[in-house]
Every structure is written in C-alpha cells, then in structure tokens.
Amino acid sequence: MEIxxxxxxxxxxxxxxxxxxxIMLGAYWVSKNILRNKIPGVAIAIIVALVLAFFGNKKxxxxxxxxxxxxxxxxxxxxxxxVVSTAMGADFDKIKQAGLAGTISLxxxxxxxxxxxxxxxVALGYTDAVSLATIGAGACTYIVGPVTGSAxxxxxxxxxxxxxxxxxxxxxxxxxxxxxxxxxxLDNPHSAVxxxxxxxxxxxxxxxxxxxxxxLVPYGALTATFYTGLxxxxxxxxxxxxxxxxxx
Amino acid sequence: MTIYGVALLAFCxxxxxxxxxxxxxxxxxxxxxxxxxxxxxxxxxxNGYLKKKGWLAAPTENGILFWTSMYIPIVVAMSATQNVKAxxxxxxxxxxxxxxxxxxGFLLVPLISKIGKNDYEHN
Numbered sequence: 001m002e003i004x005x006x007x008x009x010x011x012x013x014x015x016x017x018x019x020x021x022x023i024m025l026g027a028y029w030v031s032k033n034i035l036r037n038k039i040p041g042v043a044i045a046i047i048v049a050l051v052l053a054f055f056g057n058k059k060x061x062x063x064x065x066x067x068x069x070x071x072x073x074x075x076x077x078x079x080x081x082x083v084v085s086t087a088m089g090a091d092f093d094k095i096k097q098a099g100l101a102g103t104i105s106l107x108x109x110x111x112x113x114x115x116x117x118x119x120x121x122v123a124l125g126y127t128d129a130v131s132l133a134t135i136g137a138g139a140c141t142y143i144v145g146p147v148t149g150s151a152x153x154x155x156x157x158x159x160x161x162x163x164x165x166x167x168x169x170x171x172x173x174x175x176x177x178x179x180x181x182x183x184x185x186l187d188n189p190h191s192a193v194x195x196x197x198x199x200x201x202x203x204x205x206x207x208x209x210x211x212x213x214x215x216l217v218p219y220g221a222l223t224a225t226f227y228t229g230l231x232x233x234x235x236x237x238x239x240x241x242x243x244x245x246x247x248x
Numbered sequence: 249m250t251i252y253g254v255a256l257l258a259f260c261x262x263x264x265x266x267x268x269x270x271x272x273x274x275x276x277x278x279x280x281x282x283x284x285x286x287x288x289x290x291x292x293x294x295n296g297y298l299k300k301k302g303w304l305a306a307p308t309e310n311g312i313l314f315w316t317s318m319y320i321p322i323v324v325a326m327s328a329t330q331n332v333k334a335x336x337x338x339x340x341x342x343x344x345x346x347x348x349x350x351x352x353g354f355l356l357v358p359l360i361s362k363i364g365k366n367d368y369e370h371n
Contacts, residue, residue: 020321042320049327060329067328074325080284082322084261085315087288088295095292099335101363107313108360120345135341139349147279161342164334168346174327176350184357191361198360199353202284203330207323214320217311222285229281 005066014068019070023048024059043178043211050171083206083221091189098193101225105197110231112198113139114239117165129244131158135165136243137235141201142166144231151236171203177208186212191218196220200227253311256298260291 008015028035028041035044048073057065062071072078095102117139118132124143129218134154137162138145148154165226181187186195196205196219205224209216268280274302275281291312298304336343 015364016325017321020324020328023324024321031323039271042324045320045324046327049324050330050332052328053330053332056329057333058331060327060332070325071305071329074322074327074329078322079326080265080287081257081261082315082319083284084264084287084291085257085312086319087291088309088316090288090292090310092289092292092296095289097364099364101360101365103332104363105356106359108356109353112352112356116349116352117345120348121341124341124344126341138342139345143279160334161339163331164337164339164342165346165349167331167334167351168342170330171332172347172350173353176354180354184354185361186357190365191357194361194363195357199350199355203323203326206319207327210320210323217319218288222288225268225284225288226282229268229279232279233275 009065013072016069016073020064044153087217094189096192102193102197109198109200129247133240134158134162137160138165140231141228143228147232148235170201173204174197174207178211181212192216192219193223196223200224250307250311253308257312260287
C-alpha cells in the first residue's frame, strides 16, 4: 500500500493522465450508452470532475497528495499551452470579422458584470464602496475579485466572497453553456468570440465551449484572455471611482 | 520532427506571454493581459507562413495537434482542481451574484453578436 502511494504521488503527472483518461472513458460510455448522446461526454466528464473537486479544498482533488499531479495537468501553464495550440484550427478572417463585436463584448462584459454584481450586493445588504467594488470585481472573474479587493483594502471575508463568486461563475458557465448554446445561437465563430468577451472567465469559457463544440474553443478563448486583464485595470480604478460618486 | 511543432508552439506561447506581461506592466496591472491571445495570433500567422513556404511537415504539425487534442482532458483536470467548496460556502451572495451574472452574460450573446454580423453574412 505504501509503495503504491509512493509511486503514484512521485509520478503525479503520469498518474493524472491515467485518472483523467479513466474519467473520460467512463463519461463517454455513460453519454453514449445510457444517455444516448443527449448530454455530451465532455460535459459529463467535467461535472464528474467538479464533484471530485469536493473531496479537497482550495486546489480541489489535488489537495489529496495522491492526486497532486492533477494540479499540474489542470494548472494554468498546460491549460494556456493547449489553448494556444487550438489556434491551429482557427480561421483568422473569421476572427478579424468578429474583431469589433469582440472588443465591444469585452467592455460590455466587464462593465455589466461589475455593476450587476454591485447592484445585487446592495440588494443583499452590503453598503460600503470597497466591499461592493470587490464583490462586483469578483463577478468578473475570480482573479479580478481579489486583485481589486487587495488594491482597495477590502476585508479578507469579502475577498473570499469575491473569489467564491468568480468560481460560481466558472461552474455555471461550464455547465450552462452546452445547455443554453442553441437558444443564444452560440454555434458559430462570430458568436463564440462575443461569448468569450462577455463571460470572460477563461476556465468557464474554455470548458463550456469544449462541451458545446470544440471547434469554437479558439474563438472564445481569444477574447476571454483579455478579459481578466481589462477587469484588473478598470475595476479598482475607474469603476470604483464611478461607484463612489453614486454612493454619496 | 514532432519536436519542431512542439517547439514552435512553445515559442509562440512564450512570446505571447512576454507581450502580455509587458502590456500588463505598461498599463499598471501586475499580470498577463491577453498573453494567450497574442500567442494564438502569432501561431496563426506562423502556421500560415510556414504552410505557404511548404516548411510545415506533417510530423511537425502533429506536434501541435497533439496539444490541441489534450485540451479537453486538461479542462477536465482543471475542473477537478477548482475550489468548489469555497464556491458553495461563500454564502448566498457568491451564489446569487455568480449565477445571475453568468445567465445575463449568456443572454447578451445574441444581442452583441449582431454587431458586424451583417458584413459577415454578405461575404
């Protein structure tokens, strides 16, 4: 038993390949044989993975040392590396045509997420501008939240809530995208570019589009990658000052 | 050789990240602004250029396509390493804000997609 654990955790990345392979094998089997392809295998695999994440804490299942390699396989380095590789299947003309809509969607996405988050936080009883801005920033992504919070000096409790808000967004985007894709006409590169800019949460956009149609991934990822940076730029500065003007 | 493709991907990735981080510093955000996006554009252009020149052999291309095919497994691993507990224990604020913002985001997609869509269809 001890030897098994030693070998598996020492070769964490390799073990992670095996774990993910088994999850996907099972998910695709269930999708094909039990659900008759009504829910894509990718979506099931992602939901199973999210459930597994419950067994850990901050780093999900990777908190269990045996599964430590999952953090490397699912970390930002390999994620971004593989996201960039999807550009091989992207058509630059289509990106260019969606350029304007993509840029507008980025600004609209950050703006509406922040202020909608603020309005909801007011409705739920928050009153001070710093907490409101931090929660609003968390409604952008789970990185914009803590970056804004620490820049403005928010309490650690509020920062935790802003991170949680961002993670909820990832999960809702991941599970919701394949369900709602048809009714919002998310079936072509143009709307995928807009989708990436509006939702902006790289992990959620990436996972949601993968479960909907892997061909759309590069288009959504392209705009989503600018979102967090734009949010970190706007939320603690212009948006916070605009919010303070409203409060007085 | 396969490694040529992987190396080309690594080159685009790193240059893109460098641009993203330099942009981040220059606008006062300590982080990566659009690094993945710059890397993707770089890869699209080098792919087109090398193909035109006939320098992109099949094994080279496979070095990149392998990583494309690893994308979904990586997303599954990423999902398994999310802080799901915090998302649910953050209380009603986190859940309400997270859910409403995502759903409104979905609903805005068809609206903003209309921009530039007409010349797209004409072409």
